[in-house]
Amino acid sequence: MVLYGVAALALCMLVGMLVGEVLGVVVGVEANVGGVGFAMIMLVLVTDKLRRMGKFPPASEQGVMFWSAMYIPIVIAMASTQNVVEALAGGPMAILAGLGALAAGAALVPVLARVGEKAEPLPPLTEAEKQEV
Incomplete structure (x- = not known):
């Protein structure tokens, strides 16, 4: 079940990065514009919706909680790639x-x-x- 939480996080991250890339192209910037932010907002909304529907068991939340502890180091690593x-x-x-x-x-x-x-x-x-x- 922990794997489902990690899968939800990964899916939100992929969609968020895609949205950030598309937004960068639309704005005319050769960079991802807010992809990680979109991913995190989407993760909060999706997991909240699944919890309210009773389809996100506590064991799946552990997968999300694990990566939430890793969030700051990951964001710092991504920000360090910006020029x-x-x-x-x-x-x-x-x-x-x-x-x-x-x-x-x-x-x-x-x-x-x-x-x-x-x-x-x-x-x-x-x-x-x-x-x-």
């Missing part, structure tokens, strides 16, 4: 785009912090749940 020197040499547009994304992200933090209702904290784990972890 930052060429992007900066291309003009101020790269710097403006980065600053714009930073400003938008910073502006959305307080908005996203207010989303949802205040909830009660989760109850402590039972002994059986502690052994599963």
Whole structure:
């Protein structure tokens, strides 16, 4: 069952990379534009939908959880392949785009912090749940 979680992740990654490549061609950039981000958003949406339908058992979630622990190193490795020197040499547009994304992200933090209702904290784990972890 763990394999199904890894398969869902792999499928989302392939589709996300394809979307990023197509978006890069449409925009006129010779690079993948947001493929990893599209893949992660798709993974969250797909696994949530499958969980709600009861078709994503906890064992399959372990496959996704394993790779979620690997997410940051993978993103860093992918980002290291980007040619930052060429992007900066291309003009101020790269710097403006980065600053714009930073400003938008910073502006959305307080908005996203207010989303949802205040909830009660989760109850402590039972002994059986502690052994599963």
